[in-house]
Amino acid sequence: MDRLALGLSILDYAAVAVFAASGALAAARKKHDIVTFAFFAAVTGVGGGTLRDVLIDAPVFWVARPTYIVVCLGAAVAIWFAGWGRGRERLLLWVDALGGGAYTIVGALKATSLGLPPLTAVVMGVLTGTFGGVLRDILAHEPSILLKRELYVTPALVGSSLFVILFELGIGGLTASIAGIVAAFLLRAGAIVFGWALPGFPGRAPPT
Amino acid sequence: MDRLALGLSILDYAAVAVFAASGALAAARKKHDIVTFAFFAAVTGVGGGTLRDVLIDAPVFWVARPTYIVVCLGAAVAIWFAGWGRGRERLLLWVDALGGGAYTIVGALKATSLGLPPLTAVVMGVLTGTFGGVLRDILAHEPSILLKRELYVTPALVGSSLFVILFELGIGGLTASIAGIVAAFLLRAGAIVFGWALPGFPGRAPPT
Amino acid sequence: MDRLALGLSILDYAAVAVFAASGALAAARKKHDIVTFAFFAAVTGVGGGTLRDVLIDAPVFWVARPTYIVVCLGAAVAIWFAGWGRGRERLLLWVDALGGGAYTIVGALKATSLGLPPLTAVVMGVLTGTFGGVLRDILAHEPSILLKRELYVTPALVGSSLFVILFELGIGGLTASIAGIVAAFLLRAGAIVFGWALPGFPGRAPPT
Numbered sequence: 001m002d003r004l005a006l007g008l009s010i011l012d013y014a015a016v017a018v019f020a021a022s023g024a025l026a027a028a029r030k031k032h033d034i035v036t037f038a039f040f041a042a043v044t045g046v047g048g049g050t051l052r053d054v055l056i057d058a059p060v061f062w063v064a065r066p067t068y069i070v071v072c073l074g075a076a077v078a079i080w081f082a083g084w085g086r087g088r089e090r091l092l093l094w095v096d097a098l099g100g101g102a103y104t105i106v107g108a109l110k111a112t113s114l115g116l117p118p119l120t121a122v123v124m125g126v127l128t129g130t131f132g133g134v135l136r137d138i139l140a141h142e143p144s145i146l147l148k149r150e151l152y153v154t155p156a157l158v159g160s161s162l163f164v165i166l167f168e169l170g171i172g173g174l175t176a177s178i179a180g181i182v183a184a185f186l187l188r189a190g191a192i193v194f195g196w197a198l199p200g201f202p203g204r205a206p207p208t
Numbered sequence: 209m210d211r212l213a214l215g216l217s218i219l220d221y222a223a224v225a226v227f228a229a230s231g232a233l234a235a236a237r238k239k240h241d242i243v244t245f246a247f248f249a250a251v252t253g254v255g256g257g258t259l260r261d262v263l264i265d266a267p268v269f270w271v272a273r274p275t276y277i278v279v280c281l282g283a284a285v286a287i288w289f290a291g292w293g294r295g296r297e298r299l300l301l302w303v304d305a306l307g308g309g310a311y312t313i314v315g316a317l318k319a320t321s322l323g324l325p326p327l328t329a330v331v332m333g334v335l336t337g338t339f340g341g342v343l344r345d346i347l348a349h350e351p352s353i354l355l356k357r358e359l360y361v362t363p364a365l366v367g368s369s370l371f372v373i374l375f376e377l378g379i380g381g382l383t384a385s386i387a388g389i390v391a392a393f394l395l396r397a398g399a400i401v402f403g404w405a406l407p408g409f410p411g412r413a414p415p416t
Numbered sequence: 417m418d419r420l421a422l423g424l425s426i427l428d429y430a431a432v433a434v435f436a437a438s439g440a441l442a443a444a445r446k447k448h449d450i451v452t453f454a455f456f457a458a459v460t461g462v463g464g465g466t467l468r469d470v471l472i473d474a475p476v477f478w479v480a481r482p483t484y485i486v487v488c489l490g491a492a493v494a495i496w497f498a499g500w501g502r503g504r505e506r507l508l509l510w511v512d513a514l515g516g517g518a519y520t521i522v523g524a525l526k527a528t529s530l531g532l533p534p535l536t537a538v539v540m541g542v543l544t545g546t547f548g549g550v551l552r553d554i555l556a557h558e559p560s561i562l563l564k565r566e567l568y569v570t571p572a573l574v575g576s577s578l579f580v581i582l583f584e585l586g587i588g589g590l591t592a593s594i595a596g597i598v599a600a601f602l603l604r605a606g607a608i609v610f611g612w613a614l615p616g617f618p619g620r621a622p623p624t
Contacts, residue, residue, distance in 0.1 A: 027617070028617045028619065030563060031616040031617050032563075032565075032616060032617060033565070033570075033613065033614035033615060033616055033617070034614060035569050035570045035573055035614060036562060036563075036569060037617070039542075039562060039569050040562075042539070050471070054262055054470055054471075055258070055262075055268050055271055056268075056271055057267060057268070057271075059473060060471050060472075060473070062536075063471055063472055063473075063532060063536050064532065064533070064536070065533075066533050066535040066536045066539070069535055069536075069539060070535070080617065080619075083619030083620060116271060116272065117272065117273075117274050119274040119277055119278070120270075120271050120272070120274045120277075123250070123274070123277060126247075134347070138346060138554060139550070139560055139562060140563070141558075141559045141560060141563060142349075143349045144347055144349060146244060146247060146248075146347060147238060147240075147244075147348070147349060149240075149241070153243050153244060153247050154241075154243045157243055197241065198241035198242060198243060199241060200239040200240060200241055201235070201236045201239045201240060201241070201245070201288065203236065203288075203291030204291060262470055263466070263470075263476050263479060264476075264479055265475060265476070265479075324479060324480065325480070325481075325482050327482040327485055327486070328478075328479050328480070328482045328485075331458070331482070331485060334455075342555070346554060350557075351557045352555055352557060354452060354455060354456075354555060355446060355448075355452075355556070355557060357448075357449070361451050361452060361455050362449075362451045365451055405449065406449035406450060406451060407449060408447040408448060408449055409443070409444045409447050409448060409449070409453070409496065411444065411496075411499030412499060
């Protein structure tokens with residue numbers, strides 16, 4: 001599992017960086033200063049994993065090892081100087097699709113390795129992979145990405161479930177991880193390229 | 209206390225189901241897909257109790273026993289297929305009034321049984337009974353139910369306080385629980401039927 | 417360190433009271449009832465320190481000693497009866513500038529005294545000093561204070577960093593604390609009086 005742990009650790013940092021960059025972009029959209037860039041980057045970058053660790057009562061991953069915070073600050077500075085461009089946002093969207101999948105599997109794996117039940121591991125994967133973005137939108141006072149029709153929670157749910165099922169079936173952690181990341185990435189890619197979405201609630205909607 | 213524990217456990221699951229259903233209804237209002245239904249149902253269903261457990265440093269109740277998550281998923285699927293109707297929403301409102309009261313007392317009882325001070329137990333009851341709904345509204349990017357004039361926190365506060373006072377006076381847990389649930393339910397019922405509300409701030413309001 | 421501990425404890429209660437008052441003022445703005453006043457006051461008053469304690473896995477400071485909650489309730493009642501006036505809000509703004517600085521240092525000191533890394537201590541100071549206000553705005557469904565151009569996170573960041581740097585350099589806790597509080601206060605005062613702000617993102621802003 002050592003190579004798996006190393007690989008996931010690299011993906012973990014990469015995912016934090018990518019989420020942090022998306023937080024900084026949200027700050028850029030509103031012309032904020034560099035400190036607010038950093039605040040948004042840090043909350044978005046470590047938010048999902050922080051919630052996971054609080055829920056499973058693990059030490060919050062960045063508290064004893066704040067290199068994760070340094071990564072978020074680096075992402076904020078990078079977005080500040082690189083500025084914004086259509087090509088860069090498109091690149092970020094794709095890195096985010098990959099990073100989101102990786103972060104999801106890291107979350108599910110952490111819960112699994114603590115001996116938590118499979119369903120809990122699936123939930124932790126989903127929260128790790130999606131809650132940073134939810135927090136970013138709440139802080140930015142924008143409608144949550146959850147409220148868009150585009151697939152966002154679903155790729156995390158499918159990737160997390162696939163990983164946990166394969167892992168429970170005794171398939172090695174490396175294979176299970178790659179399968180989960182690929183599944184989450186492909187679904188998200190389909191959402192980006194083809195606008196994949198699940199059908200909405202077909203019933204009569206209650207008035208707001 | 210065994211019958212009390214069993215009774216509260218049943219009410220606990222019932223309250224989670226009812227809160228989860230109200231989360232799914234919020235998703236229905238915006239025509240979301242089934243995964244978003246499930247996400248809203250789970251956050252609303254277990255949100256209040258999760259915050260309570262994190263604050264009192266107890267293991268989060270659904271992490272080791274994810275049957276609570278299954279209940280939330282069941283509620284999401286039920287709302288999806290049952291659809292919406294005026295009669296059903298009215299029914300839910302009443303079940304919610306009962307469930308909310310029960311969930312409040314479960315929260316206060318858990319804090320009390322951990323030996324926490326009475327005032328802390330009252331606060332935990334209120335948070336358990338109300339925070340799921342607050343989280344639901346934040347996720348749905350709607351003004352919080354806190355911001356409505358209708359009684360919502362008050363029934364939880366009165367029920368929770370009554371339970372803690374009776375309990376501290378040495379009255380049995382079962383009697384104290386029933387008194388607390390009935391008080392919370394009656395106040396909420398008055399709010400639903402007669403529009404009961406407390407007077408608003410009488411002073412000059414500062415400009416926004 | 418005893419005088420330091422006592423001084424910080426007094427400032428700690430004062431900061432909770434001031435934050436609680438700002439939460440109650442947010443409730444006053446919307447003409448809420450006294451229970452909602454109390455809810456807003458408590459969440460705003462203890463929110464930042466609560467998040468800090470959850471993250472560093474310390475017992476949440478008000479759970480075993482709910483005098484902090486009593487202070488919040490007192491602040492809510494005081495705002496209810498004192499009402500609002502331009503002079504009072506101005507006073508509160510200044511007390512808030514002082515209290516915010518103190519609360520920041522209390523947060524950084526608590527993290528430092530638990531042996532956490534310097535960068536983590538800085539982050540905990542910032543979160544303690546700012547998150548109550550962020551929660552208040554989320555609950556009130558208003559754009560977060562983070563989104564205003566006025567310096568808000570920056571004074572906390574500068575004060576927290578200065579405290580941690582001086583402390584790590586071996587300068588006594590009392591001197592480091594006073595330096596941090598004064599720095600945070602002066603920056604915030606400049607923001608109030610002169611509208612000090614950092615330059616916003618200079619690049620092209622991505623469309624919302």
